[in-house]
Amino acid sequence: MTNDNSLSRELLFEPLTLRGLTISNRIVMAPMTRGFCPDGVPHDGVATYYRRRAEGGAGLILTEGVAVDHPSALGDAGLQECNVPFLAGEASLAGWRHVVDEVHAVGGRIIPQLWHQGVMRKRGTGPYPSAPTLSPSGIWGPLGMTSIDPQSIPADPVIGEPMTEAEIEEVIEAFVRCARNAAAVGFDGIALHGGHGYLLDNFLWEQTNRRDDRWGGDRTRRSAFPAEIVRRIRAAVGDDLPIFFRFSQWKQQDFRATLADNPAELAEVLMPLADAGVDVFDASVRYYNRAAFDGSPMNLAGWARRVTGKMSVAVGGIGASQGMYDKGTSDVAAIDYTPLLQRFANKEFDLVAVGRAMIGDPAWGNKFRSGQLPRPYDQQDVKTLA
Numbered sequence: 369m370t371n372d373n374s375l376s377r378e379l380l381f382e383p384l385t386l387r388g389l390t391i392s393n394r395i396v397m398a399p400m401t402r403g404f405c406p407d408g409v410p411h412d413g414v415a416t417y418y419r420r421r422a423e424g425g426a427g428l429i430l431t432e433g434v435a436v437d438h439p440s441a442l443g444d445a446g447l448q449e450c451n452v453p454f455l456a457g458e459a460s461l462a463g464w465r466h467v468v469d470e471v472h473a474v475g476g477r478i479i480p481q482l483w484h485q486g487v488m489r490k491r492g493t494g495p496y497p498s499a500p501t502l503s504p505s506g507i508w509g510p511l512g513m514t515s516i517d518p519q520s521i522p523a524d525p526v527i528g529e530p531m532t533e534a535e536i537e538e539v540i541e542a543f544v545r546c547a548r549n550a551a552a553v554g555f556d557g558i559a560l561h562g563g564h565g566y567l568l569d570n571f572l573w574e575q576t577n578r579r580d581d582r583w584g585g586d587r588t589r590r591s592a593f594p595a596e597i598v599r600r601i602r603a604a605v606g607d608d609l610p611i612f613f614r615f616s617q618w619k620q621q622d623f624r625a626t627l628a629d630n631p632a633e634l635a636e637v638l639m640p641l642a643d644a645g646v647d648v649f650d651a652s653v654r655y656y657n658r659a660a661f662d663g664s665p666m667n668l669a670g671w672a673r674r675v676t677g678k679m680s681v682a683v684g685g686i687g688a689s690q691g692m693y694d695k696g697t698s699d700v701a702a703i704d705y706t707p708l709l710q711r712f713a714n715k716e717f718d719l720v721a722v723g724r725a726m727i728g729d730p731a732w733g734n735k736f737r738s739g740q741l742p743r744p745y746d747q748q749d750v751k752t753l754a
């Protein structure tokens with residue numbers, strides 16, 4: 369048994385309704401690229417992998433990043449870039465339909481994370497090597513504290529031309545097409561990857577968005593492109609499906625980068641997205657229990673909730689003692705869930721996402737509930753799909 373808490377873990381096992389979706393508990397599997405979808409197709413092993421996490425107590429699964437239906441979406445990006453799934457084409461849609469059915473059969477819910485790599489895509493790689501690498505201003509960004517392998521860092525930060533108006537429209541349409549496909553195969557909502565230095569984040573970050581047209585300028589204007597995607601997705605899929613938006617202060621280019629240095633600035637970034645139709649902000653940090661801004665212990669998910677009035681997801685080091693990018697195996701027996709439960713009880717956030725620990729143990733949710741120790745995540749686990 370792990371440490372006992374004064375607050376009951378049952379707090380996280382209350383259902384939640386978001387538009388037309390009811391989730392049986394507050395435990396979410398965080399989106400994690402796995403690279404087990406050759407030719408962009410999720411096969412039976414992927415369906416079994418997700419079904420096991422739903423059976424194991426994850427009320428909601430956010431899938432691995434799914435490439436949007438545009439040639440520029442995917443390539444080598446310093447992560448496990450190969451074999452990333454698509455959400456277009458007969459084989460890929462049939463694969464996803466099977467994944468969704470398997471998860472639903474055990475009472476789980478599942479939402480795909482739509483992903484465009486933006487400046488992180490290495491030119492000349494991916495399923496369409498001749499496609500251009502697209503970004504708002506053709507700028508990779510300044511290098512700060514990063515774990516990107518030096519060979520993946522471009523010698524010249526200017527990696528291309530600013531996206532044209534036609535390219536912007538094409539990419540918006542690619543997101544919308546995938547959202548429609550997601551609804552058609554039975555997914556329970558739409559999630560957008562707006563963090564970590566990828567395309568949507570390239571628009572949000574002043575270092576990669578130097579535009580002076582309607583897609584750039586101050587924080588609010590830099591949110592215009594992701595907000596337009598949200599608006600168009602909402603119009604395409606109707607009112608029933610919730611839209612999740614993941615954002616992060618940190619970028620792979622620079623872990624210390626920020627979009628906002630205080631709550632008022634955060635509101636400038638997020639309100640255009642909230643107004644466009646985002647229901648839940650997924651605030652990606654490496655340690656959920658760190659203060660987002662000076663003067664309050666509240667974390668980034670808490671501030672996202674506070675400034676927008678929308679729901680939020682906390683993530684980062686919940687089931688692991690080291691944050692993502694920090695090496696070593698977690699000492700799962702030493703994890704104290706009291707701060708998590710206290711923050712949740714204080715309504716800092718509505719959902720709790722668990723990443724690596726859920727790769728390590730598909731039954732993480734059920735074990736958390738009963739106080740059993742989960743099998744700890746080991747970095748080798750990313751190499752298999754179990």
Ligand SMILES: Cc1cc2nc3c(=O)[nH]c(=O)nc-3n(C[C@H](O)[C@H](O)[C@H](O)COP(=O)(O)O)c2cc1C
Pocket residue numbers: 398399400401402432433481561614652653654683684685686687688690691692721722723724725750
């Ligand atoms: C193998 C791996 C792949 C990941 N892929 C994605 C991804 O596709 N999209 C995303 O938004 N975050 C991705 N992440 C970040 C996780 O969603 C999560 O935010 C991070 O692991 C921190 O949570 P944790 O401390 O519980 O692991 C990935 C993380 C790992 C370990």
